[in-house]
Amino acid sequence: MIRILIVEDEKSISDLIKINLTDAGYSCFCAFDGNEAADMLESESFDLVLLDIMLPKINGYELMEYIRPMEIPVIFISAKSETYDKVRGLKLGAEDYLTKPFEIIELLARVETVLRRYNKNLSVLTEDDVVIDINSHTVKKNGELIPLTVKEFDLLLLLVQNKNIALFREKIFERVWHESYIGDSRTIDLHIQRLRKKLGWEKKIVAVYKIGYRLEG
Known part of the structure; x- marks a missing residue:
């Protein structure tokens, strides 16, 4: 299982990230200051680090210098939104930089992208009695x-990777059809109906009023 270290001193944010990444199938660990993170990195192995910048004891930039020789991918997550801060973080070796506040769906997408870049992404996902093999697309x-079309598969993957999160129609359309949403929901609704029927998930994929859909876990 993919192991992710979350280095964030605000417990509410740390808990939010951990809950959603755990639901997505990742194994998560938390550190609340730079020293604690350094100790954990020294004694345990991780596949990805989500790193805040403004940390007690050792800040994120200093910790990044410590992480870099380990060749563990890092995504900075910070309230520091100036271009200078982003450039500095990337020049230090981070794979990505996400500014607070952020949407969970965007964080999950960036985590997935970085892990894929390092060939560490999950290739098989399980939800109840359904097994999704990403590599074989089955x-x-x-x-x-279960025979699915390409779009049905992509839609299922999006729902499973964002379990218990209400997904806006705009986000669904952009992530699955890779186009800007123009307000026509019939395409999404039709694919949702097909997925429900094929998987027997009539009560598991729920409509969220004025938002879109959510996969309940």
């Missing part, structure tokens, strides 16, 4: 192959 329910 879906099985109770061991039986």
Whole structure:
């Protein structure tokens, strides 16, 4: 399982990130200051570090210098939104820089992208009795192959990776169809109906009024 270290001194933010990444299938660990993070990095192995900048004891920039020789990918997550700060973080070796406040769906997408870049992303996801193999692009329910179209597969993957999160129609359309949303929801609704029927998830994929859809776990 992919192991992610969350280095964030605000517990509410740390908990929010941990809950959502855990729901997405990652194994998460938390450090609340730079010293604690350095100790954990020295004694344990991680596949990705999510790193705040303004940390007690050792700040994120200083900790990045310590992490860099380990060749562990790092995503900075910080309230510092100036271009200078972003450039500094990237020049220190971070793979990405996400500014607070952020949407969980964007964080999950960036985590997935960085892990894929390092060939560390999860290739198999399980949700109840459904197994999704990303590499082979196949879906099985109770061991039986379920035929899905490319868009149905991409939509299912998006829902599973964002379980218990209400996804706006705009985000769904942009992530699955890779186009700007123009207000026509019939395409999304049709694909949702097909997924529900094929997987027997009529009550699991729920409509969220005036927002879009959510996969309940």
